Amino acid sequence: MTQVKSFWLMLLFALVVAVFTVGCSSDDTTGKDGSETNEGTNEGAAEGEWEGQTLKVQLIGDFNMEDSTDPITGETTKGLQGIKDEFEKQHPGATVEFIIMPWEGYTEKTQAMITSGEADVYQMPGIADFAAQGVLEPLEPYIENDPDYNLDIFIENQVNGWKALGPDSDELGIYGLPFLGDARFIAYDKQLFDEWGVEYLSEYPTMEEVAEKAKQMTGKNPVTGEQNYGIWFRGDWSSAFTLINLAEGQNGSWGTGFAWDEIEFNFDSPEMKKGLEWLLDMQGFAPDGLVSNQGNEKWLTQNNDIAIMLNQGPGDTIMPAYAQGLGDRIGIAQEFKNDEGVGGMFAGSPITMAKDSENKDLAWEWMKFATSETVQKYVFEEANGMPAIQAAETWDSYAEVENLMAPTLEAMSTPWTPRYPWASSQPRFILTSEVEAALTGERSAAEAVEKAQKESEQWLKNRN
Incomplete structure (x- = not known):
């Protein structure tokens, strides 16, 4: 009888200790430095x-963990928390942490992160450079x-477009999967054309067609009496891509090759x-300020004064147009194509896996x-991406x-x-600088183009 009583006392004591231990455990997600994390608790996960596996995912751009209010539409935009919860629900026991960085300086920041092994998965527009380093799986x-x-x-073409060369390979391989789509196209204001x-621009306009219509719509608008401009293009950051596309429209190209020791400009x-x-x-036929990305301030407003916009992207066009009530006013034509129907910059962001990830299956x-x-x-x-x-x-x-x-997906x-392959390397910036020099009258x-060729060849020689 004494032994039975002792057994029940010991069992009761064990239960009290267990309850006390559970009650004192913490489920907060405050980091060691006091900052907030997005690790979550995985409560209820089987x-x-x-x-026990934690996956770190790097993303670039306007992603947010929590819900937020869209500054244009005033509507609530859902954050990544719901995506995190759904993945962890589908993969019990796993935890996802997001590392979100802005587009500014993303190449250098990504290089630093992948060198120090900070993430398992990366959003990586510059995939070609990183695959060649041997840091991608x-x-x-x-x-x-x-x-x-x-x-x-x-x-179509999205997977092939992100293929890259590894450090010891002479054939393109898959190092990334398409994640954020993107494209470039020619946008135009139907209302100005009507006035x-x-x-309207044809679906596949030529340089001659664009030039003729831009000229016709430069001057005082016959309906409003306001000054209109026939065309606008960015004369700095993206000007190299605009110029390359013009060459493609004439059945030319930027050059040949993919591996650095095979490239010819x-x-x-x-x-x-x-x-x-x-x-x-x-x-x-354009407003002043092209080389400083100015003159297009009225684009996508009710008072727009520009008829044709070259080298536009969906993120800055589609949702903003509808948010301003201009969805039916804006038209899209394809960038200049060669006789095979090919042309325009391949854009977007693939996702890649770090070679040194310890959680590759996850x-x-x-x-x-x-x-x-x-x-x-x-x-x-929710993220205004393609x-x-x-x-x-x-x-x-x-x-x-x-x-x-529909025309945007076709452009993709x-x-x-x-x-x-040189789009994120020095030849791109050399060519951009020379376009600016021509637009400012510094060079013919x-x-x-001759200076861009010589400097790019010298850079390539030094690199190889």
Whole structure:
């Protein structure tokens, strides 16, 4: 009897200790330095193969963890917390941490992060440079060994466009999956065309068509009496891409090759010279301030004074146009194409896996999740980004803006791919500087493209 009583006393004591221990445990997510983290608690998650694994995901741009208010529409924009919760729900035991950085200086910041092994998955526009360093995991084995994953979900050319060369390879391989889609196109104001009595741009306009219509719509608007400008293009940051596209429209190209020891530039080609001369002519139908990204302040407003906008992107056009009630007023035409229907800058952001990640299986799960309809729809509807998957065409949110989305998705399927491999390297900035020099009258078109060619060749020689 005494032994039985002792047993029950010991059991009661054990229960009290257990309750006390649970009551004193903490579930807050305050970091060691007192800053807030997004680690979460995974409360209620069942134990599984992901138990204890933390996945760090780097994202670039206007992502937020918590819900926020859109400054243009006043509507609530959902944060990444819901995406985090859904992934952790589908992968019990796992924890996702997001590291969000701005676009400014993202290349240098990403380099620092991947060098120090700070994340498992990266959003990486400059994939070619990083793949060559050997810091990215090749994805073909994961794709081949995952029978449920199909690359056919992506918009045409998106997968091929992000292929890159590894440090010991002479063939392009898959180091990233399309995540944020993007494209470049020519946008125009239908109302100004109507007021001037000019026919809308054709779906695939030529340089001659754009020049003629830009000239016709420069001057005092016949209906409003206000000063109008026929065209606008950015004369600084993206001017190299605008010039390259003009060469493509004449069946020219930036050059050939992908590996640095095989690249040859065509910056001084007749097509490039003629393209830059065309830009100099168009400067006469544009507002002042092209080389300082000015003169387009009224674009996408009711008082817009510019008829045609070159080298535009969906993030700055589609949702802002509808937010301002201009969705039916704006038209989209394709950038200049060669005789094979190819032309325009390949843009966007793939997602990649760090070579030194200790959670590669979980990283692959995230990459599949990030390219699923769940996340791609979030990117489009909440983050003002472009989806990279074909299923977007079936969404109700797509149907609401289809007149601008349909030509944008087409533009995503017909750019120059693989993209310009030098786009994030010094030759791009050399060419940009020479376009600026021509636009400011410092050099002629011929002198500018010749100087860009020589300096880029010298840079390439030093690099190799």
